Amino acid sequence: MSKISRRDLLQYIGAGGIGVVGGVLYGESVQQNVELLIPQVVPPEDYSPGVATWYNTVCNQCPAGCGISVRIREGKAKKIEGNPVHPVSQGRTCARGQAGLNALYNPDRIRTPLQNVGQRGSGNFEEISWDEALTTVGSRIGRLKIDNEASRVRLLCGRVRGHLDELFLQFMNLLGSDHYQQYDFTYPSALMAANKMSFGTDVLPYYDIRNAVFLLSFGADYLGTWISPVHHSLAYGHLRQGREGRRGKTIQIEPRMSLSGAAADEWIAARPGTEGLLALGIAHALVSEGHYHGSDRDEWSKALQAYSPSLVSAETEVSEDKILRLAREFGTSTASLAIAGGATAAGTNAVASIVAVNALNYLAGNLSQPGGIIFNPDPAFSATAGSRQAGFQGMLDLIGAMKAGDVDVLLVHDTNPVFALPDNVGFRQAMQNVPLIIALSSFRDETTEMADLILPTSTYLESWGDDVPDPGVGFPVASISQPVVATLYDTLPVGDIVLSLARQIGGELPIHMRWGTMEEFIKERWREEYDQRGSEGEEQEFEAFWQAALEAGVWGQPGAVAGDQPVPLSSSMIASIADPVSRFAGDESDYPFVLHPYLTATFFDGRGANLPWLQEMPDPMTSVVYGSWVELNPVTADELGIREGDVLDVESPAGSVRVPALIFPAIRPGVVAIPVGQGHAAYGRYARDRGVNPIHIVATLIDDQSGDLAWAATRVKLKLTGERLQIIKTDGVTRTLGRQILGPENDHA
Amino acid sequence: MSTFVEKLRQYRKPGYYDKFDYHWTMTIDLDRCTGCEACMVACQAENNLPIVGEKRFAENREIKWIRIERYWEGEYPDVKMRFIPMLCQHCDDAPCETACPVFATYHNQDGLNTQIYNRCIGTRTCAVYCPYEVRYFNWFTYTWDEPLEQQLNPDVTVREKGVMEKCTFCIQRIRIAKDNAKDDDRRRVRDGEVVPACVQSCPTEALVFGNSNDPEAKVSKMMKNPRGYKVLEELNTTPSIVYLTKVHS
């Protein structure tokens, strides 16, 4: 054989080497991530490869309670769509609802029980077993129960409805503690209070935007965040183009243009805090112009005489003839509807303002009329859940109790007061006084980070539950939520946690709360409902009903339309009318701007900030992604010499935040707006350390009548820091430059 | 002479797309659209659009097959915001199609402007030629943070770096619908049987999708609406998306 010289050999090696490198480079440059074809070794029984199955359940991204259908392939949730048979969502979803999958498959979910080692709030947790966790909690609470100290146990959770609420209540009652509270920043306390005064009802009425012809919205961003956005959007579509040749008109009254403002035919920026006054002005004009023909016309004109359009115009800075025009249109349209929310419902005069708006509805004669306010029947169950709402006042009490050391064990579930309360109320500091904080949570948000013990809950897509949409849709409705995928991690549905805690604590708890799982509990309750509603029958019938309900995801009685609420006496309405004067924290001279925090369609009150799809969804009005900004009127910006991207110190009497400026054409001069939702100190990789949270600098003014936080009643001043920061927007130039992009101008109805 | 002109015209507009069973078309009613962007997230969920991250957004390299464009009109206080959803218009005379040297994009017999990812070599000419700027390029190979990838839709491929991608009118749903139609011996898909993700999610029902070759289809009726127009009609790309202007009152 031929000898290979050392030199040749080296050459060959070299050549080979080059080949190898080349190969690697090529491979690297074209490689793709390898996916397993069938991800589960032991698939669930209803699993067949390549075939998608749909499960109906309830969305939990916001309190509207939309029904959703989840598409499952190979045991994994692939897509969330609206449940077509659900009366609230009617097959539609909002962006937040779609993003529920990011919550389920979120990389930052809590996967096992955790115990805080190291100092509280430091975020050093170590994994422990469920037994350990439950025994710790159980023994602690058990001891308190034995020495009748159970009232030192407090349960705080977000807006919980349906039978889970009953379960919590039962648990606390059996424990002997009446400190079961709910806190939800977005809960419409003022609206409830006002409706109580005007209509004497505890249940949110159904606002029939769908059939309205003239919609007057005082600050309520009904398309983005107010109460039930998806349902309202459906209604809006119908209001605009659903009726042949009869296009409804919408007017939006708010200092900063919201989604609903953009959709409206007319956007009116009244002076902040005077919306209620404007309502009364319109009411006055409506009556005096003779558009109201009720028998009690004189009382009304007497009650409203102080609010002549001229005076109101001076206060609200809305021109007099505009007020008259609105009054005329509102009074003469076949179906007029006035709603109030947003900043209008977050001033010191919130209730008074909403009462005024209610008066408008009364004067329009739309109560219990199609296109007006339709009173809901009492919900199918858990009617009293609303009464558990702590409201801001309630939270202050809780903080007081914690400070005073009256709280030994604090159970927190699905609410994040550390984020959703102003800094200077000191919830975080108060927590330091609590010996044991237990968080029942799926994510490590700011409040959960403060816990000593984290009991990881399964997400709503992995748990059993039921819900009554609030507001209802005019007839009795209840939805069932069921697990659509196998639980991903070592987590438990919150209901099951409560039940196992009950077993752990012992005493009479397990005797009364004898259900093994939430599923059993719910099924039994539904059976009771089923029986109560008179349809006594055999097992099969209920089983059939139950199966049907499960498949549909919802049960309802469309027949039973509730118009039977007595139209409230005008006297009570007139009596309830109060002068809606607003107070603001901070003196105008040193705090020249009114701070307008607003909920965003992307993050709602911040609970959506940990979902990447929502972080990457451009803000509907500004196209900004990832981060916060403060909106300024172009004129104001010019006066102060502020350009987009200049970082400002927004300083209120209660604190200050540092945030880049954004020039926003549709905001009232003298008002600055900061979106709520960003500015998390924890809550996973997508939310953490991004933007600012305006709630933290809100001064703690309280609406006297509802005891709720007046978060739109803070004044601020702006300071240029000299820094600049790129605001990440997807928009280029937001003017059409005279190009026919939006189509030829025309007025077809 | 006239016959010659006639021939020439035929030669220039052969009109394949009317010969076939379907001509998928969408109408978007701007009077209903509220700019809520549910469609954008729905599309992201359905079509495995990557989560590109803050940095990529800052570099203006996001991928959104459907986006909402914003246009301000007037100044405060009489300022108006106009939204217009912008997605691939599936033009019958698409400028992008002629551009591709390797047939990675062409017009299929359903009137869809298709994009074949694994044939694309990434010249990006189509994106330059597209006047609607609805073609998005994969500047990188994007990955999903564990376990987000479990959500990925198995009916849609995940694209690698260096390929162009864009709205497909959810062609995977069209395929499924056609198969179902075949299974129960129908030649045609029923109206409303195919619903792209964006149309499905739209809370105001602003988007309507269907086969415009079928005069009974809802979309055909919508197209007759006097408010109808096509964006950048003057470019003669004959889009398959008809917009209905917002009504000003």
Add this chain to the structure above:
Amino acid sequence: MFDHGQPSYAEVNKDVLSVMLETGPKYWMLLGTTMSVAGICFFMPWIYQLFVGVGAAGMNRNAVWGSYLSNFIFWIGLSHSGTLLSAVLHITNSPWRKAIYRSAEAMTLFSLMTAAMFVMVHLGRVWFVHWSFPIPNQMGLWPNFRSPLMFDVMAITTYLTASSIFIYMGSVPDFAAVRDASTGLRRRLYTIFSFGWRGTAREWHTLGWAYTFFAIFVIPLAVSVHSIVSWDFALSIVPGLHHTIFAPYFVCGAIFSGTAGIVTVMYCLRKFLNFERYIGQVHLDSLGKLLITLSLIWSYINILELFSSWYGGTSFELEALQFKLTGFYAPLYWEMILFCAFVPLLILFKKIRWSWNKMLVISILINVGMLTERFIIVATSQPRKFLPDAFGFYFPSWIELSITVGAFAIFATLFLIFIKWVPAISIYEVKETLKPLRRDA
């Protein structure tokens, strides 16, 4: 014709061949530098880009085309005068061509190769580039002949083939000369290269004819190549690119920058390969005059382009025009106008036209200007098309800039290799320009 007295035939051989046969350390150092620059500035960034994706460059959603393409156009342009000029001058047999055309053609060849490199760099998935050639494959893939890019593929491959054949055939007799002047391996090699050329009347005759036909083919080809490159842009409906004037605009610009390139190369040959006696004033003078003419044509077309945009008066065109003249890249635009429209006018002065150094500076400025022109074409129009909301902005990343620099090193490397393998000046054609030796002289 000759500044330093007429050389004899033998001297011509000696002078020209010595460049090939004698290699000093300076050459190797130079080659080493250019190669390493090419490696560091061009190939390393490119490899990085292959790993991460084209995102390594500064392009984005609205500006999907970037400096890679402007460089591509630039190099194609640079390639434009070598072969074209040589062919035209051959047909019109003007004697001053003979000394310079060999290197000019080499320039064509190498800038074409560099341009081809940029296509590779530009592609998103370069590992599938072969799909754009009509090569049968089991996937049944076949290119789309309606695509302007396919025109490019066809035109550029044809151009590459034609000009390499052109330069090779022109060099065959000189390869024979090399063969005869050398020994050993080189002799064997060049025996093959020269096809065993003997220089018989018949061979000369056939070569002459063939060469003329090559020339005839190459001229329309060269014109078509750059018009086709221009169609990549003009066939889009992008405002600012969708202009009928683009084809002549590109062609003229290409010849312009190419001619400037030749001046630069001539300068280097003359200086470093001491060809003073072959490359003289006459060449400089004629090239100078050519440059003036071309620059005037170029300016004219430029004005026309602006005018037609303005005259069209659509919002799209006007916006594009405005951004070009006053937008972020306006300084670049005016710099281009200065370098390509005004600086060349200096050549009108004989004093400048006859000075090698001044002409070198001018020629380089012109090419800087042309490079900017190509950048402006890509960077100003296509990120700002029809929908204002989708308006974007493009700025090259450091990777692109480095690759741009590296390309020049690649070109230099190729050229350095060339002068060692092919006589940089056509020996036999130079001899044609000499007065034949006479007994009575």
Add this chain to the structure above:
Amino acid sequence: MAIMGSFAFEEDFLTAAKKLKSSGFDKISLLSPLPLEEAQEILELGKSPVRHYSLAGAIIGAISGFAMATATALVFILPTGGRAIITVPPFLIITYEMTILFGVLFTLLGFHFVSGLPAWRDRPYLSSASSDRFVVVVEGAAADQVARAEAIIRDAGADEIQHVGEGQ
């Protein structure tokens, strides 16, 4: 048997060539370091057949170019941009390029056929012929003619004459 005479001066070389030609030597090759019109006239070479190759190539190229584009369009019926399947204008450009490509390639072939190159076999040659010598080679001369040819060459002023065996 071939006679090879080399000249220093073009004119002598040409006279020698003329004489040889006129005195009936037809297998003459005239080697020169540069193309010489006169030499080609002496051998009455006239127009070169290369041009036929070029023409043929161009035509074939044109046809095959259009054919390729059309065939592609017909084999893969992939409508793009609402254009006709057989889209003439773009195909014409392909045709144009292919015309030139084939034209050039055929011309190259033509050159090789006509000139008989490559011919690497050893033939009568002086290496200085590529530098500054003009060489006349008379081949296939009958034994009796050799002297005459040699005489003509010498008279013309060749300063070096060689007798070389053919093709060894």
